[in-house]
Amino acid sequence: MRALVWARVWAGWRRGLLGAVFFAFTTAALTQTAAPPLRTLSLSQVQSGLHFSGKDVQALQTDEFANPGQLWLSQGQALWGRANVSSNSNGKSCASCHGDVASSMKGVATRYPAVDVASGRLFNLEDRIQKCSTQYLGAAAMAPESDALLGLTLLVAQASKGLPLRVNIGAAAWPHWQAGAALFSKRQGQLNLSCAQCHDQNFGQRLYTDPLSQGQPNGYPVYRLEWQKTGSLERRLRSCYSGIRAEVPAWGATEMRQLALYLMWRGEGLPVEVPAVRK
Secondary structure (H helix, E strand, O other): OHHHHHHHHHHHHHHHHHHHHHHHHHHHHHHHHHOOOOOOOOHHHOOOHHHHOOHHHHHHHHOOOOOOOHHHHHHHHHHHOOOOOOOOOOOOOHHHHHOOHHHHOOOOHHHOOEEOOOOOOEEOHHHHHHHHHHHHOOOOOOOOOOHHHHHHHHHHHHOOEOOEOOOOOOHHHHHHHHHHHHHHHOOEOOOOEOHHHHHOOOOOOEEOOEEOOOOOOOOOOEEEOOOOEEEOHHHHHHHHHHHOOOOOOOOOOHHHHHHHHHHHHHOOOOEEOOOEEEO
């Protein structure tokens, strides 16, 4: 009888011990998962690309009348209130649904890329505008890098001017963030270089005549003097791929959005800075 009692006591104690161990392990795992990911570039080091630009570029950006990005911003303002009159449209405009862009779009640009709930895809800001235009206005899709798409994107971004970047990297966005972080550190192309080697490890060093920036995304869409027009972050990333002689992803590729998500997280706290000018 005594042996049976001790056996039951031992079994209960063992179950309690295993339960405690499981609880401690689970708690530790959850704590580890919830911990913020490590940054190779601390937030105290984060600097806008304007900081690394020459005084002529800085002056051009701050001059509201001379800034060439204003041309695309004006086009975006016109398109915002213009009703779509194509054969498949419903005669509505962006303003029909959202009203004043400055108030309704405030803060939106700070949160993209983000996962689209309906499709489960990672959208950048251009994707969101495209979806609104085609699905709700019945308009034809705008071509990548078209003046219309860039103008509307720039207009929406301006509504967040001065607000800090703060994307969500939790829940469904987490695997995309991980993929973007891996891409940022991955050596690619014939030059066998990674984004991190230039923009984390050597920013401020000169490449030919110009200092390397940190590659921050807070000024996009941006007017680049080398392009002689405004362009998207995706276009800039594709240029970097070409620069290191790597295979350039197709337009709209998920990896470009994943890399953009990582960059937005990496630049957290930087204010949206549009219309921006870079060399």
